Amino acid sequence: MSSLTEKDRPIVQLLLNTGTCPRCILRFCCVGSQMLYRCPYKDLMKDLKEFLKNNQEKEDPVCFDVVDPPCKKIRLEHTEEGPDGLNHNGALQQIPAVNDENTAMENSAVKVCNVCLGILQEFCEVDFVKKVCQKVNSADYQFTSFVFSVSLPPQLSVRESLFEVSVVFAHPETDEECHFLATACPDCFKPAKNKQSVFTRMAVIKALEKIKEEDFLKHFPCPPSSPKNLCVALEIQCNNGAVFVAGRYNKYSRNLPQTPWIIDGERKLESSVEELISEHLMAEFKAESFNFSSSGREDVDVRTLGKGRPFAIELVNPRRIHFTAEEMKGLQQTINNSSDKIQVRDLQLVTREAIGRMKEGEEEKTKTYSALIWTDKAIQKEDIAFLDDIKELKLDQKTPLRVLHRRPLAVRCRIIHTMQSEYIDEHHFRLHLKTQAGTYIKEFVHGDFGRTKPNIGSLLNRTADILELDVESVDVDWPPTLDN
Numbered sequence: 001m002s003s004l005t006e007k008d009r010p011i012v013q014l015l016l017n018t019g020t021c022p023r024c025i026l027r028f029c030c031v032g033s034q035m036l037y038r039c040p041y042k043d044l045m046k047d048l049k050e051f052l053k054n055n056q057e058k059e060d061p062v063c064f065d066v067v068d069p070p071c072k073k074i075r076l077e078h079t080e081e082g083p084d085g086l087n088h089n090g091a092l093q094q095i096p097a098v099n100d101e102n103t104a105m106e107n108s109a110v111k112v113c114n115v116c117l118g119i120l121q122e123f124c125e126v127d128f129v130k131k132v133c134q135k136v137n138s139a140d141y142q143f144t145s146f147v148f149s150v151s152l153p154p155q156l157s158v159r160e161s162l163f164e165v166s167v168v169f170a171h172p173e174t175d176e177e178c179h180f181l182a183t184a185c186p187d188c189f190k191p192a193k194n195k196q197s198v199f200t201r202m203a204v205i206k207a208l209e210k211i212k213e214e215d216f217l218k219h220f221p222c223p224p225s226s227p228k229n230l231c232v233a234l235e236i237q238c239n240n241g242a243v244f245v246a247g248r249y250n251k252y253s254r255n256l257p258q259t260p261w262i263i264d265g266e267r268k269l270e271s272s273v274e275e276l277i278s279e280h281l282m283a284e285f286k287a288e289s290f291n292f293s294s295s296g297r298e299d300v301d302v303r304t305l306g307k308g309r310p311f312a313i314e315l316v317n318p319r320r321i322h323f324t325a326e327e328m329k330g331l332q333q334t335i336n337n338s339s340d341k342i343q344v345r346d347l348q349l350v351t352r353e354a355i356g357r358m359k360e361g362e363e364e365k366t367k368t369y370s371a372l373i374w375t376d377k378a379i380q381k382e383d384i385a386f387l388d389d390i391k392e393l394k395l396d397q398k399t400p401l402r403v404l405h406r407r408p409l410a411v412r413c414r415i416i417h418t419m420q421s422e423y424i425d426e427h428h429f430r431l432h433l434k435t436q437a438g439t440y441i442k443e444f445v446h447g448d449f450g451r452t453k454p455n456i457g458s459l460l461n462r463t464a465d466i467l468e469l470d471v472e473s474v475d476v477d478w479p480p481t482l483d484n
Contacts, residue, residue: 021113162241180219248308286319
């Protein structure tokens with residue numbers, strides 16, 4: 001017997017309204033009685049609806065009683081037909097079910113559960129149990145015991161709660177009992193720095209799959225003998241599903257890398273865009289760690305202006321996960337008040353799937369830049385005017401020397417869609433460019449010792465170099481613009 005009380009009423013009502021099946025509702029209300037779950041789906045649904053109609057006083061418990069219904073079972077105890085509910089051929093014995101009619105779901109009339117995807121609806125009914133038994137019997141196997149295993153669709157992990165409480169058990173006799181496996185299958189057990197024992201779950205499973213049955217039975221009794229000791233609960237762990245925060249950032253400093261600049265274990269600059277944003281998110285979400293990603297990146301001496309560059313941060317194992325739009329706006333303001341080197345906008349919670357849109361077709365997207373250029377020979381306005389007329393200029397860019405240590409050597413074709421020149425003096429002009437994402441702008445200006453062709457120097461027939469570079473826009477329509 002189990003009971004639903006008045007405090008469960010809003011939970012039951014909410015879950016029924018959203019399409020949750022009765023058995024999942026019982027789970028979420030912490031009902032532990034197995035006999036209750038054995039009731040036919042229609043009976044459970046009827047009882048839940050009657051429970052919601054009950055108008056007893058709030059302080060009185062509302063009993064949700066169900067007698068043990070007739071159900072089909074598989075005998076596991078010793079019977080006269082044979083051990084473990086098996087007949088002399090090893091077939092499963094069935095107890096005839098009473099009142100089987102009307103217990104199977106009418107698929108056309110029942111909405112599929114939004115949590116279990118129907119597994120606890122149709123597949124917990126008598127008809128499906130019959131189907132499993134019939135399949136086993138028709139397979140005509142001989143066996144004395146069996147394991148019933150269930151493989152669930154991975155999307156159930158998404159639909160269930162992402163908060164997980166796990167208990168890690170260990171047994172002091174593990175090494176002793178598994179030692180024969182290491183002798184029979186030594187290649188399955190390899191020492192690891194972060195493992196106290198070579199007898200990990202995966203290593204043991206691998207060895208059991210490999211060892212011959214006769215060799216196994218020589219070293220291990222079947223059935224197993226009782227161990228000398230109980231299992232030990234090593235630790236109880238809590239873990240929450242990751243939370244994802246997205247937005248756009250502006251970078252106003254020419255001495256700030258996007259991510260921590262650490263070479264050979266030595267930090268070169270005191271902070272980074274990633275750290276200035278994430279330290280506040282980590283504190284508010286009470287997260288364990290984070291992963292930062294963005295739509296491209298700028299060099300340490302390049303500013304990012306305009307509407308900024310899209311970014312996303314995965315907050316791992318956060319203690320707090322619920323934030324209102326106003327709270328996110330306040331968090332955004334906190335970040336912006338903390339530093340004059342960066343600003344963020346459109347800060348919002350997003351899904352893991354939504355982050356993929358930040359990277360979709362990144363090579364095809366466009367970016368606009370503003371470059372301050374110096375030339376060795378004096379120039380007049382008319383000397384650079386022709387640049388404004390060049391459209392869809394194709395470049396061949398060999399991997400720049402400055403990034404060759406971290407990127408493979410290759411020749412990449414990139415496109416300068418448009419250019420607009422702005423004359424300053426005899427040796428300086430500003431060039432506004434709209435380019436294909438992934439174009440190396442600095443190399444397009446100075447040529448990188450001929451590794452980028454053509455380049456501004458070759459187009460002007462003189463030596464050119466870049467003094468300042470700004471990203472003016474990253475044309476990625478994500479994340480959604482908010483009213484900030």
